[in-house]
Amino acid sequence: MxxxxxxxxxxxxxxxxxxxxxxxxxxxxxxxxxxxxxxxxxxxxxxxxxxxxxxxxxxxxxxxxxxxxxxxxxxxxxxxxxxxxxxxxxxxxxxxxxxxxxxxxxxxxxxxxxxxxxxxxxxxxxxxxxxxxxxxxxxxxxxxxxxxxxxxxxxxxxxxxxxxxxxxxxxxxxxxxxxxxxxxxxxxxxxxxxxxxxxxxxxxxxxxxxNAKKVVEEKLPEIQNQIIETKDQKIPELKEQIIDVVKLSAIVRSEIIPGVIPVVVPRLVNDYGVNFDGEKKTMPKNETMEIS
Incomplete structure (x- = not known):
């Protein structure tokens, strides 16, 4: 048996x-x-x-x-x-x-x-x-x-x-x-x-x-949207920082050093493409801005 x-x-x-x-x-x-x-x-x-x-x-x-x-x-x-x-x-x-x-x-x-x-x-x-x-x-x-x-x-x-x-x-x-x-x-x-x-x-x-990979894939669009929203929120803050730099340069020019002083803010403008009107702007590397 x-x-x-x-x-x-x-x-x-x-x-x-x-x-x-x-x-x-x-x-x-x-x-x-x-x-x-x-x-x-x-x-x-x-x-x-x-x-x-x-x-x-x-x-x-x-x-x-x-x-x-x-x-x-x-x-x-x-x-x-x-x-x-x-x-x-x-x-x-x-x-x-x-x-x-x-x-x-x-x-x-x-x-x-x-x-x-x-x-x-x-x-x-x-x-x-x-x-x-x-x-x-x-x-x-x-x-x-x-x-x-x-x-x-x-x-x-x-x-x-x-x-x-x-x-x-x-x-x-x-x-x-x-x-x-x-x-x-x-x-x-x-x-x-x-x-x-x-x-x-x-x-x-x-x-x-x-199901771990599937959950990540489902949440990916949400994460991407959060990144985009965060970037959009940072742009107005960046604009204010650039304006502050320009104002400070104007004070230095008028009160301390006479003449025209080139104010270099290329990294901020180049990286984010923002001008002082809040619009996108493309600026070549090493370009300088003059305040007259």
Whole structure:
């Protein structure tokens, strides 16, 4: 009975996990339209590829794990497509950074794990060690999308945190938790407990900030009108200041220094284009006004 339930949850896990792998498609459609990966991170896909490869290795060391092999084989293919797509549209710096992480994690890291476990361990010990490694990196798969949480909180925008990915990761965590629990394989069950928690956190953040950008856009015309009104209110004050300067210059001219004194007020007049009649006036730079 438990084996049948485990198979059922494993099958549902395959279906939901497949949807998880497809969840970033809207993100890559957006990248294609913009012809740029600006704001998006490739870390979740690199870590996802590594995790899928590790689970395939683990599945070959354990009996009755065909469902793990099938879904993670599909995952490897899809994650590879995503990474190639990202590299094609990434900037030079982002491309180099992604290639470094890919080389260190998926080539050097995976190669060392396979070699060390094959030559230094055997039987159940090997499966146990590989299982713990899979457990750690499964947590990384769930945590990886959190790398944009700081950006979401700082910008109050969920543009770069896809909701579908968070939702399907949470649902997938539920399915694989019961699959691992029924098979008494806690390397599968344990990371999905935390995965469920991380998924809920991401969805809560999405709900909190999904309308923040819309509110700003709605208030933008009002803010612009306030700026224009403030500028219009300042013009009469500026006019009075210019008149005061001219009057003071006239006093200096008549009472202290005889003759004609150039009064320089170009910055005020140039910047705001206001003459002494309250009308707009264009004055070239460095132009001076004479009081006769």
């Amino acid at each position: 438990s084996n049948n339930l485990a198979f059922a949850f494993g099958l549902l896990g395959n279906i939901v996990s497949f949807l998880v792998f497809l969840a970033p498609v809207p993100t890559f459609i957006q990248i294609y339209k913009k012809k740029s990966t600006e704001g998006f991170q490739c870390v979740p896909y690199v870590v996802g590829l590594f995790s899928a490869m590790m689970w395939i290795y683990y599945a070959f060391l354990k009996p009755n794990t065909t469902l793990l092999i099938t879904i993670n084989s599909v995952g490897c293919l899809i994650q590879t497509i995503y990474i190639c797509f990202y590299l094609f549209y990434a900037t030079k710096d982002a491309r180099m950074q992604t290639l470094k992480v890919l080389l260190l994690l998926n080539v050097v890291g995976l190669g060392l794990i396979v070699l060390l476990t094959q030559f230094l361990t055997e039987g159940l010990t090997r499966a146990s060690i590989v299982g713990w490694i899979c457990l750690v990196f499964s947590l990384c798969v769930f945590v990886a999308p959190l790398c944009v949480v700081r950006q979401v909180i700082r910008t109050k925008s969920v543009e770069y945190m896809p909701f579908l990915l968070s939702f399907f990761l949470t649902l997938s965590a539920v399915m694989w938790f019961f699959y691992g629990l029924l098979l008494k394989d806690y390397n599968i069950a344990i990371p999905n407990v935390l995965g469920f928690g991380f998924g809920v956190v991401q969805m809560v953040l999405y709900i909190m900030y999904k």
